Amino acid sequence: MLPSGLTQRAFRSCPCINSSRKKQSVALRPEHNTAIAALCQTSGTRRRLRFFAGFLSTEPLRLSMLLCRVSALSRTAARWGRRSRPGDGLLRRALSLSSGRRLCASSGEAGAESGSAPGLYRDTVLLPRSEFPMKLTGQKLLEREVRIQQECGFADLYSWQRERKAKKEFCLHDGPPYANGDPHVGHALNKILKDIRNRFEMLRGRQIHFVPGWDCHGLPIELKALGELGTSGLSPLQIRRKAREFAEGAVARQKAAFQRWGLMADWDQCYYTYDGAYEAAELKVFQEMHSKGLVYQDYKPVFWSPSSRTALAEAELEYNPEHVSRAIYAAFPLSTLPAAMASAGLEGGVSVLVWTTQPWTIPANQAVCFMPNAQYSVLKRTDDSQLLLVATERTASVAALLGAELESVGTFTGTTDLEGGMCTHPTVPDKLVPLVPANHVTMAKGTGLVHTAPAHGMEDYSVASRFKLSVECMVDEDGVFTHLAGPELHRLPVMTEGTDKVIRMLKDAGALVKEEQCVHSYPYDWRTKQPVVIRPSKQWFINTASLKDKAKEALQKVRVVPESARGSLLSMLDRRTYWCISRQRSWGVPIPVFYHRETGEALLNKHTVSHIATLFKEKGSDCWWELPIETLLPDGVLKKSDAGPVTDYVRGEDVLDIWFDSGASWAAVLEESDTRADAYVEGKDQIGGWFQSSLLTSVAVRNKAPYKSLMVHGFAVTEKGEKMSKSLGNVVDPDVVINGGKDPSTPAYGADVLRWWVAESNIFSEVQIGPSALNSARDSIGKLRNTLRFLLGNLQGFDPRTQAVDPKEMHYIDQYMLHLLREYSIKVTDAYSEYDAGRAIRVLQAFINRELSSFYFSIIKDRLYCDPEDSLARRSCQTVLEEILDGVTRSISPILPHLAEEVYLHAPGHDEGETLFKSGWIKSSSVWRRPGLEEAVEGACAVRDSFLASIPGKNAAQYDLTIAIEPGLLFELMESLQEEATSTSSQLAELMTVARVTLTGALPRDLPPGALLSTGSFLINLEGGVIREDSAYSVAAVPTSAARCPRCRRYTAESAECLCPRCQPLVSQARRPSDIA
């Protein structure tokens, strides 16, 4: 007897083999395959045999081959080793097949659905049983999550994995959140994304380096800590003490939330930018940049916030697109005409027309800039004969604006014709300002002639450097005109009364041509929400212009996810030519500089800085204010610095920009790790913030980026797509999401729902959160939970370590599921690798819906519930269910660590106390890859689909099926699933979920009149398209004449009172012990 029709068919299809040989082929050996192939004359037959030789090579009867293969099996397959003693398998299979040949056997629709088996036989049916709860809500859910965190060692996991041996490290460097408030959903989005990646990499065997940190310095904390008090009357140390206390409180609250969200980290080993050791590392970066000439002190325009009295960096600005300015058009009379104009006969009365949105800067005007190659026209107003110089390109819009007709009386070309011209300043008596060429002039707005106040504009400042213009500032730290602006303006705030006054002065001078309101984007202080100004002051700068090219080059080697963010990163580098790093505040890392009392000269070198760094490391940076200057600047250091006595010096009062603090984190935190982090994962606001400050400092010090990849995500917004803000009352509080709120519309969702929301969101755009997103996340987890419960229920009493079936002995459909599980695990792994947890979820849901719920689970229920408990058929199925449970649970564990560990507590096959996160990623094996098998099962599924389409709404179990396929590959594949011509128990009958299947070459002519016919074809594609065959099939479905078995409810019994042939011996065996009792 042959174990499968396939082998028979292989022999039959070969004309060279005689029938007597066929009968002896039980002990067919691999060499026979070669022999058969060699004997075959037709190429087609040889091709098929080659295919089947491969397909069959895992058949249990091939003892020698099996043994070879077992030794080559992976770690996973070795688990089955105990089970897969070849002789044993052979015996079992033989027994299984012989029992299957009786009148009735397992297949088809599961009759014994929960509760449906008649009472008489219920206790003989193996229905799923599990203590794993179907649903967890409210307080129970919360308690369960917290208990799982404790029982499954969430707190120790990070240290455990640091100590284990691992070949590779994965370093995700945490961008420090700001320690100035309560945890919010933005934190949840960012931290959970990081944790998903960390847990995934940890499960795959990498050693994770992840040190959570906090950005603890800076004005926002200082302002919040001092509240109404303000800084008045407080010493720097008093301010710092209050600010530190405030930051510590915020850190504690955020840390507790992060732990509750299930983040894997050692929470006793975090980094804080106010730690002495951190500050020392930061100063080292500062010193190295200074020694390379990248840090310098200068007097130049910076963004200045009058409301917080400090300089601000670009990253500390918020642009208000609704800002309204009083824009003016002002005329600057030409007192000296350029030569070209004079020779054109324009003797006098020509005025240069300029436009500005900041009239308060007019008193500081030092020049008017024109575009070097542009055309300019002198225009005569027809209404009042005034002559105005305007860019030719802007003539029409200026005419429209003035509501006057303008007549051109002469045209001139930029540098060639305009240079040498001098204007009279309209508000400053006797002051002359030149016409100068500048490349920043554009024709997009205004008149093509640009009012230039070097103290109040970055571009204006660079024009001033070129033409040696004055950068004198008439505005103080409070944004008020100083006496330098003249008695009329002195003490007026520039943005309000100062602006009024300047406009009135222009009007009085007859220089105001037009005033209008201009709505435009204007920089505001990110903390005080007040507009900033640009004013020059003496500050410390980093020369970012000279770092730009190196930084861009380093960025080329960085992987950016999504790639579209790279452009913004590059353009941010272009925008910033220098970086102002000094702040006139107390709560920060002091700039370690001393100034000469007399000359004001700065004393700053490697000796002074490394001495200060050592002190900071020991005592923290408070010592800058606490210690006497003799200790900060001891004789030894002074000597090495070639400086005079310590009494000549005073310490500096500025602190470093907090973006410099956090930008140096790689130096403070990644020391032990590889020199570059594998990933930085932050929101898109960090493109101009931490991503950039870290890049610049790292490139400056060591000429490489601090990261190998950057992942840039979007922001959390409300379900209406609105930005969350306290004033709008639309803030989603992650604590309320987890623990529930007072309102019944805010139930307790638990941490896993919050995590699922993060994972499922399209994190590369705006991420919406609200009741519908959270409810949908909860429902999705509920469905997943049910699937896992079904798997657990059917694994009751099964121990894969002793009862698992070797894949080669399994039903083909079971082997096929392993194949699908392997494909699933590959897809999921790919998705996580690309930071796309959303795709991992979609792959999971498709696998559960398509492959499990509507396919596999619907087919196997009969085998699971009604076959003998320890039968090969049932154990084969359970082995696969256990693999599926394990694979699915591991695949969701980075997203849902609580649910995953909860399932693991109930799952078979491991010792008590073992946790999922300590036992690795999905263990799919390449032996699960069975291409030929795929064709066999998918071919059968195609036939099944045709059949099911022919009986809409009817119960498939009540039909007998005749499947007719012409001789060929498809027929041979179907024979592998059913070797007999007719069967109620074959794998084919199970797949079709019908009462009985007849497999034949052609449909019989005498089909009953009620037969439902369907046809179709299936394309077999094997060996990468080498074997392709399109096979037609016909299916005839006829209502069965068999009766329903009262136990399994399959239509395979002789009468409704009789058990079917499969159930009969099973029940009598099961009942025997109780009869005796």
Ligand SMILES: [Zn+2]
């Ligand atoms: Zn039955």
